[in-house]
Amino acid sequence: MSLDRAFRWTGLVGVALFFATAFTPLAHALSLWMAVEPELVPSDAIVVLGATVSQSGILSAESTRRTNHAIELYQKGLAPRLILLGGTREGGVHEAEIRAKAARLHSIPAEAIITESRARTTREEAARVRDLARSRGIRTVLLVTNSGHMARARPVFERAGFEVRAAPSDTYFAPAAPQARLALMRGLLQELLGWLYYRIAGYA
Amino acid sequence: MIGIFMLALAALTSVAAYLLGVRRLGLEPARLGAAIGRMLETVGAVLIFLAANLLGAVVLVMALRGVTDRFVSIYVTDDAVWLSLALLQGLVFQWWRAVSGKKADRLLLEERGNLG
Numbered sequence: 001m002s003l004d005r006a007f008r009w010t011g012l013v014g015v016a017l018f019f020a021t022a023f024t025p026l027a028h029a030l031s032l033w034m035a036v037e038p039e040l041v042p043s044d045a046i047v048v049l050g051a052t053v054s055q056s057g058i059l060s061a062e063s064t065r066r067t068n069h070a071i072e073l074y075q076k077g078l079a080p081r082l083i084l085l086g087g088t089r090e091g092g093v094h095e096a097e098i099r100a101k102a103a104r105l106h107s108i109p110a111e112a113i114i115t116e117s118r119a120r121t122t123r124e125e126a127a128r129v130r131d132l133a134r135s136r137g138i139r140t141v142l143l144v145t146n147s148g149h150m151a152r153a154r155p156v157f158e159r160a161g162f163e164v165r166a167a168p169s170d171t172y173f174a175p176a177a178p179q180a181r182l183a184l185m186r187g188l189l190q191e192l193l194g195w196l197y198y199r200i201a202g203y204a
Numbered sequence: 205m206i207g208i209f210m211l212a213l214a215a216l217t218s219v220a221a222y223l224l225g226v227r228r229l230g231l232e233p234a235r236l237g238a239a240i241g242r243m244l245e246t247v248g249a250v251l252i253f254l255a256a257n258l259l260g261a262v263v264l265v266m267a268l269r270g271v272t273d274r275f276v277s278i279y280v281t282d283d284a285v286w287l288s289l290a291l292l293q294g295l296v297f298q299w300w301r302a303v304s305g306k307k308a309d310r311l312l313l314e315e316r317g318n319l320g
Contacts, residue, residue: 004245006248006252007244007245007246007248007249007252007298008241008244008245008248009248010247010248010249010251010252011243011244011245011246011247011248011249011251012244012248014247014248014250014251015244015247022207023207023211052279120275120277176205176206176207177206177207178206178207178210186282190282194278
């Protein structure tokens, strides 16, 4: 196959995918297909995985969604402890600390909140939570993250010795704007690649 | 709704450009298919540069993590600038091939004595 032909076919696939993603509900359909069924049963702790935080300390939309969902689960009495994770971006404020502040503002007692901000990957998060949980007798956890990430995070936490109940933080909506649809598809592809990497590396 | 609006507007300006091209600039309507083919080739080149850059970034991040104590997040790949860079690379590469091709054609014709 000539270089022109290879470029042309790649371009055709790229343009077709662009139009299918930006101008149809494909990304939303894919996100529904990847959705994880929640298993909201009483557990020993609610574990909220890290997302991102700005250097000035503003939680990303995903981080806020996870935090709010975890607060809601705690307030429903599904677990007596809240383990909040999340590090820092280039020396800024720790995500876990900002989340803890938000939880306290929602009247969650400080003694029920555990923060961990050193873990940098999902695998490290599982290892740190295992260390934190050991002395506290935590065995069953409600794992809070988005569905795409859950596929990768769940087996990692199970390998760390936890009985995991999925508590996906997704808020399903069908984005209408092409840019939002492209962003959703990008997120889904990222998680798919992350899951693939964890499978190949033997982490999940 | 906004998607339909965007597509409708793009269709409108495309029709205007087509009419301008045919009536004022004397472009051949039959060559439009070839032009679309060239566009696809350039998009393909951009996508291949994008894939190569992202793959290179992932390999480099993993190597840095493995060799040094320094932690670099894999999310460095999550930046729109990668696409902009690939766009520039793809355009330059395709234009380089085009201008080199023209020069090569000219040299070939000169060798055959068909030019000058």
